[in-house]
Amino acid sequence: MRGPDRPFSQSGDLVEAAVRAGQRERAAEPMELLAQWEQAANRPAALALSHRCQALTGPEGETERHFTAALHLHDADTAQPFERAAVR
Numbered sequence: 001m002r003g004p005d006r007p008f009s010q011s012g013d014l015v016e017a018a019v020r021a022g023q024r025e026r027a028a029e030p031m032e033l034l035a036q037w038e039q040a041a042n043r044p045a046a047l048a049l050s051h052r053c054q055a056l057t058g059p060e061g062e063t064e065r066h067f068t069a070a071l072h073l074h075d076a077d078t079a080q081p082f083e084r085a086a087v088r
Contacts, residue, residue, distance in 0.1 A: 011037070015053040027057050048073035 011030035018026035034053055038046040048070045055066035 012049045012053055015056060019056045024057060027053070031057060044073045 011034040014030035015027040015034070018024060018030070031053055034046075034050055038050045051066040051070035051073065055063045055070065058066060
């Protein structure tokens with residue numbers, strides 16, 4: 001991803017890294033940035049990334065719903081193959 005969206009899109013990597021490192025509390029700031037980007041961008045890629053991060057940080061009962069939503073959004077946006085692979 002290039003252009004002005006890049007810093008926001010990297011928030012997903014920061015969220016995933018925090019969760020994998022067992023430091024979920026460190027995911028809060030990038031999640032806030034991601035929420036701002038999702039609202040401002042109003043694009044499927046932003047919403048898909050938000051769903052992926054919500055799946056990683058949200059309640060266990062919501063995980064599958066968020067991952068499924070992210071996959072459907074990525075299916076509609078074939079320009080993001082690496083993001084789609086991160087969801088799978």
